[in-house]
Amino acid sequence: MGEPLNKNSRMECTKHGLQKPAFICSHLQHGVNLGFIEANDNPDPEFPFREAWCHECDTVLMAEGEWNDISEGYAQIMAICEGCLNEIQVRNEHQAHNK
Numbered sequence: 001m002g003e004p005l006n007k008n009s010r011m012e013c014t015k016h017g018l019q020k021p022a023f024i025c026s027h028l029q030h031g032v033n034l035g036f037i038e039a040n041d042n043p044d045p046e047f048p049f050r051e052a053w054c055h056e057c058d059t060v061l062m063a064e065g066e067w068n069d070i071s072e073g074y075a076q077i078m079a080i081c082e083g084c085l086n087e088i089q090v091r092n093e094h095q096a097h098n099k
């Protein structure tokens, strides 16, 4: 991994250029209609990045009650640019009803 993130961290996206990093579960990256749960509680001024995960990860997270080895292991959180996050949100925020 590179340098630790701070609030001024930026990342270079091949599609969106220099952007703030954001964090998603690995399922959302290529997923469609997986649900989109975004962390919006206690924004940390030193870590002002968006984080989101899919419905399945939220189910695991609720079962575990917190982010721990199991829930984090399931989510496999990864860093992407904020522009990509916006596209992923549009693609996933309507959860499929064909379970």
Ligand SMILES: [Zn+2]
Pocket: 025, 026, 027, 028, 053, 054, 055, 056, 057, 074, 075
């Ligand atoms: Zn997920």
Ligand SMILES: [Zn+2]
Pocket: 013, 014, 015, 016, 017, 019, 080, 081, 082, 083, 084, 085
């Ligand atoms: Zn991007």
